[in-house]
Structures are given as structure tokens and as C-alpha cells.
Amino acid sequence: MYEWIIVGGGIQGVTMATFLLKQGKTSIDKLAIIDPHSEPLANWKHCTNIISMPYLRSPSVHHLDVESFGLQAFVKSSSHDWSTAFYGRYKRPSLQAFNDHCEHLIDDLLLHKAWIQGRVRKVNRMENGWSVELHNGHELRGKNLVLAIGISEQPSWPEWAEKLKQKSDSSVYHIFDTDLPDFGQLKYPFTIIGGGITSVHLAIKLSALFPKNVTLLKRHPFRLYDFDSDPAWLGPKNQQSFRKLASYKKRREQIIDARHKGSIPRDLHVKLLHQLQQGKLHIADGQVEQAEVSNGQIMLYDNQGSMFHQTGTVLLATGFKPTLPGKEWLTPMIHKHHLQCAECGYPIVSKSLQWGPDLYVTGALAELEMGPIARNISGARQAAERIVSSL
Numbered sequence: 001m002y003e004w005i006i007v008g009g010g011i012q013g014v015t016m017a018t019f020l021l022k023q024g025k026t027s028i029d030k031l032a033i034i035d036p037h038s039e040p041l042a043n044w045k046h047c048t049n050i051i052s053m054p055y056l057r058s059p060s061v062h063h064l065d066v067e068s069f070g071l072q073a074f075v076k077s078s079s080h081d082w083s084t085a086f087y088g089r090y091k092r093p094s095l096q097a098f099n100d101h102c103e104h105l106i107d108d109l110l111l112h113k114a115w116i117q118g119r120v121r122k123v124n125r126m127e128n129g130w131s132v133e134l135h136n137g138h139e140l141r142g143k144n145l146v147l148a149i150g151i152s153e154q155p156s157w158p159e160w161a162e163k164l165k166q167k168s169d170s171s172v173y174h175i176f177d178t179d180l181p182d183f184g185q186l187k188y189p190f191t192i193i194g195g196g197i198t199s200v201h202l203a204i205k206l207s208a209l210f211p212k213n214v215t216l217l218k219r220h221p222f223r224l225y226d227f228d229s230d231p232a233w234l235g236p237k238n239q240q241s242f243r244k245l246a247s248y249k250k251r252r253e254q255i256i257d258a259r260h261k262g263s264i265p266r267d268l269h270v271k272l273l274h275q276l277q278q279g280k281l282h283i284a285d286g287q288v289e290q291a292e293v294s295n296g297q298i299m300l301y302d303n304q305g306s307m308f309h310q311t312g313t314v315l316l317a318t319g320f321k322p323t324l325p326g327k328e329w330l331t332p333m334i335h336k337h338h339l340q341c342a343e344c345g346y347p348i349v350s351k352s353l354q355w356g357p358d359l360y361v362t363g364a365l366a367e368l369e370m371g372p373i374a375r376n377i378s379g380a381r382q383a384a385e386r387i388v389s390s391l
Contacts, residue, residue: 001141002032005132007120008148009035010044012363012380014102014111015064016146019384021109022066025391031114032140034132038117040106043152045099047176051201053095057227057265060091062377064102074101088267090226116140120326123333129358144358146387147326150375151364152176154321158193161316164291170298171313172291175202176320187312189213191300193288194317195220196262197228200272202317207281214281216272217288217300217309223263229372233258242371243351248342251368258372261319284309325364342368352390353383360387 003026006013013033020026037043056062063071075085075097085097093101106112118134123145125131130145155174157165164172171187173180175198183190188210192199195218203216232238238258245251264272275281286308290301300309324330324345334341339356340348349355349369353362362383367374370383 001129001143003027003030003142004032004144004146005130005140005142006031006033006146006148007035007132008150008363009033009037009040009042009115010148010150010152011041011064011377012150012383013146013148014040014106015377015380016148016362016384016387017111017114018064018105018109019066019388023388025388028110028113032116032142033111033114034116034118034120034134034140036117036119040111040115041099041102047152048095050175050180051198052205053201055087055092055094056098056377057092057197058377060086060093062381063093063098064105064377064380071098071101074104078104120329122329125337125357144360146360146362147330147355147365148362149325149365151320151322151325154323154325155316156318156321157316158288158318160288160291161193161314164293164298164314168293170293172298172316173314174316174318183209187296189215189311190313190315191215191217191298191309191311192315192317193217194262194319195222196317196319197264197268198319199317200264200268202315203281204268204271204275207275211280215309215311216281216283217286218283219285219287220262222269223260224266224269225260225263226265228260228263228376229258233371233373234378239371243369248344248348248368251371252342252344252346255367255372322364344368352386354387354390362387 004020006016017031017033060071061068071093075082080097085094118136118138120132121135122133123130129141129143132140155176157174161172164170190206190213192203199216203214207214242254276283286302288300289303292299297310298314299307301307337356342348346368347355347361347365349361353360353366353369355361362380364375366383370379373379
């Protein structure tokens, strides 16, 4: 029997494990981390590698370790060059420095010893803890359970793109599809659908690899923000007023309003415009309502039925569905154990992110308590701190 079981080995789960271990709340032999991938942070690395993100959007104090300046201390003590390890006045870390720091943490804490690869099939409350059954039949039992799952396995497909995929074998992919082929195997020209940070990173990458064969197709003008929500959400200024809202519907509305959805930082906009000025890519405005395949080309139509763009491959950078993750096993668990949820289907939890007896949530599942930062690295740190402090 474990002391702690964490479901999810991404940013949220690894941060939670780090805080539990470093704050002396458990030991590695009494901890289990369940994740479908073979190693910690696998999905994070896959997604950031696909778009070749050079620097994180968040500042250097947002990382997976307990100490605020842990990442900076790591860079100073390692072979990283400080001048390239951080960018700009917020000292945004390079992806390489951030990932190396994560690997250092994972190795230092021996997290691979706690790693259990598998997918959850069923979760049940026991007299003195929780039982987690995996699809491979393996069962784990633990005193405390943390649900650290996110929405990254729920790519959002516009209706027209789903119909196109069903109708033909045409080249339409979500950029975070697990079966996305190598870009060199795809038919160009490429058209990227989206106007946010993922689409822009991807456009910069592909326009360098395939000059003059990339179009970024967006629905709205570029939204320029340094971060994906106002920094006031990191502290009591916004969090206290948010928690005073008795209506969870209003909390959800405030979360949606607070997120700078589809936005990009200014430096990324400058890089994109540089590629545009060099003639390496094209930027177009328009909203697709329908798509057809003709003579091996994908034809895109607007809401008037007019064809306004044609391409070889469509790459969707359209984000993820915000619906409750893990529904196949989480919904039965909610009903069976009478776990409280808001109208949007997300958990109603305590200030310490407790959802039930010895049951805690972090990440997306904690956002009705933590606000718009819940899914971010900063949210992972604050969630872990809240849970650990309550023990």
C-alpha cells in the first residue's frame, strides 16, 4: 500500500511528487506515479518539440522545484550559458535549460522508481484509502490520491476538419495528434489553422524548413500579451476576489474572460513578421466553414460558400477541448462517490484542493478553486504548495 498515488506524470504530477518528496511528506518507495507514457514529462516534451519552442512563455521562477530560484541556481551550477539560458526582462528560460533542470530533478529524486506506465480504468474508495485499477489489470492501493490529469489528450477539431478527415484520406492533422507524420512526408504547401502561440511557433519552424510553402490562416488579428493571463492572477490581488465568488458559473466565466486565448508574446510576433518580410511565409485572414478535396488539393471555403484558399496539407493548431478530462473513468468515480461538481462538470474542491476523503486535484481539475493559472507551471507549483501545506 502506497502513501501517495499520483495519476498523471506531466508538469502537474511531477511538481506534486517533487513537493511531497522534498517537503518530507513521503518517500520514493511509498509513492506511485501512473501515466500512459514510458517516462515523466513525455507529452510535454513531445508537444514542445513538435513546434520547436525555443523559450517558455513563463518566467524563470516558474519551474517544477520547490525553491523559487531553483532553475536559476541550476543554470549557474551547470554548463549552460546564462546569456542563452534566459530571455528578456522576465528571464524566460530556454526549453533546453528548463528540460535539463526537470531531468536533474527527476534523476535526483529517483522518480523513475515510482513510475508505473498504464492507463486508469477504474478508481474506488476503500476503507482506508483508494484503489486504482489499470487497463492491464494491475491494481494499486494508496492512502492518498492526487488527480493530476490535463486536457492535452483532447485535441480540438473544427467540424469542417472532422468531416474532411472522414470523407477522404486527405492530409489534415491536428498538430498534437499522436499519429502526426514527419513534416517531410507531408504534401506541401502547408496551411496552419490558428492565430495563437502554437500556430506561430509552428509557422516560424516550417517556414524555415519549407520557405514559401507555408500559410498561417487566422480568424482574428494577432493578440499580443506577454503571458496567457494577467500576472495579478499569480497572487492574492485577483485570487482572493475570485474565491469570494459563491457562484461557480461566475468563476468559470471569469476564468474564460481572464485567459488571453489565442495570444502570443511580442517577441514571437517580431520573429513571425521577420519571416513574412523575407517572403518565407504567407499570413492570411479567414474563417473556414467547409473543405473539399479536388485534384489532390484541399480547397477551403468561407461561410458564403466561396473558395478562398487551397493547400496540400492542413495543420490544425486549434488547441484542446476544455471539457472534463478522463471522463471514461472519472465520471463513474464522481457518481459512485458523490463527488461535488459545478455546472461545467469540473470539481468543487476545498482551498487545499481536496475533493473527497484523501483525494486531491491539481491542474485543470483545480481551476474552479485556483483560477486561470491552474493549468500552468505556476499553477502546478501553487497547487502542490497548497496540498502539502494542508497535510
